[in-house]
Amino acid sequence: MLSRGEIAIVGAAESTRIGAVPEMSQIMLHADAALNAMAETGLKPADIDGVACVGPMMPQQIAHYLGITPKWVDGTGVGGCSFMLHVRHAAAAIHAGYANTILITHGESGKSRINATPRPPEPESLNGQFEAPFGPFGPPTLFPIPVLRYMKTYGVTHEDLAMVSVVTREWAGKNPRAMFRDPITVDDVLNSRMIAYPFRILQCCLVTDGGGALILTKSDRAKDFPTKPVYILGTGESVETTMVSQMKDFTSSSAFRVAGPTAIEAAGIDRKDVDHLMIYDAFAHLPMYGLEDLGFVRRGEAKDFIREGHTRPGGKLPLNTNGGGLSYTHTGMYGMFALQESVRQMRGTAPAQVPGAKISVCHGVGGMFSASGTVVFSNERP
């Protein structure tokens, strides 16, 4: 059985630039981040014996491009939280002895679309038959579909939802790498351009270019690296459906309710011990669903928790401290950037550092509530 803190992140880096990076194709964004992560650990491609990245045929592309001969690969591709699942699978693989040093990479030319992955639903797929004919056009038309039901069930107002963007922007203001840093108000959000009612442009994630990479190994080896190790205490994963219309409960994600509590239980922590929280915010409702489904607040109480300022700078549960997918960056699969911020917070190197933070929970979503992965980190080995 994998024990708490047995595996550590020893390398973590983003691509040299994020945002608009027209000078790099998608595969180079992977490689740029991987080279940065290897550089900070002093590792060479020959030292890596496991590779994980998202999607069919990608592990071999990345391994070959970087000159790695892996004896363990993982191409799990369940959307933007795939990297949380890669961390979970990599930790198990290292524990099992399948690999010693695993590299997880992400690169996505989401904005510049240089060699980007096309993602049209096939007309024979279930999404193609039973959703596409009714006019969804990308995540902004699909992800917010459950929101009106959530609002009606819990009496959530448009102003409550707008607060998520306001608070996230407040964090982004502290981060020089964030794409949008100017403060915004609830009125700004509610007067911004309508995209798909009830959501306006300031409630939708950015579309950017960027990459990220993580290197994992046994914690016993962590002292061999110059970086401060970040220990993995617990992980969780689940999936529900690719069709948002078929999610069982429009006010709660089944995948969240499995992945989050599984990770927290494995970590052996209480929710009140959590110093720092990342909840993948592709759209403004996700932090609310995450807070409730992971058990940080009771059902319907996320709106009050956020309005009362608990997730803001100086609040008791700092949330999305890099500025999130809403204001920092969002390549398409943002989960890697949420993980990077958790690692920075645990290393004590985040631009908006939470003083004395010891435990970070990083929660991802894939597709439209389609999948989920959660990782609990600490800078102290249990």
Place this chain on the structure above:
Amino acid sequence: MIAPGRPKPKPTPETKHFWDGAKEGKLLLQRCGDTGKAYFPPRPFSPYTGTRNVEIFQASGRATLHSYVIHHRPVPGFTPPYAIAVVELEEGPRLMTNIVECEQTPEALVLDMPLEVVFEAMDEEISLPFFRPVKEGK
């Protein structure tokens, strides 16, 4: 009439009955032989128990509006603003659809409002199930 450009579903062996039914103006669901519960999307076994003992039946076509977005950007085959809705059928399952014969506004589209199915043909092969508000007194 359905405007050109809308993505057209391509039936598979497991979904053909649904689209054949739609062509005839029937909304066909399936029912689990073990639990008696209806399910969607189509598949030749029950997602509740795994039994292959399932039957196809015609749904009432009555539904309520479960949730939606109103899309404000142009998409081939659609004129914004248009609602992308999920309705809850009387039999339990939910499905994505468009709401027709109704203003595409938050004021007109009220959650839990009663709806009924109406089919429109894309071409000779495919008809799509849409939903419209049930008229007063009906």
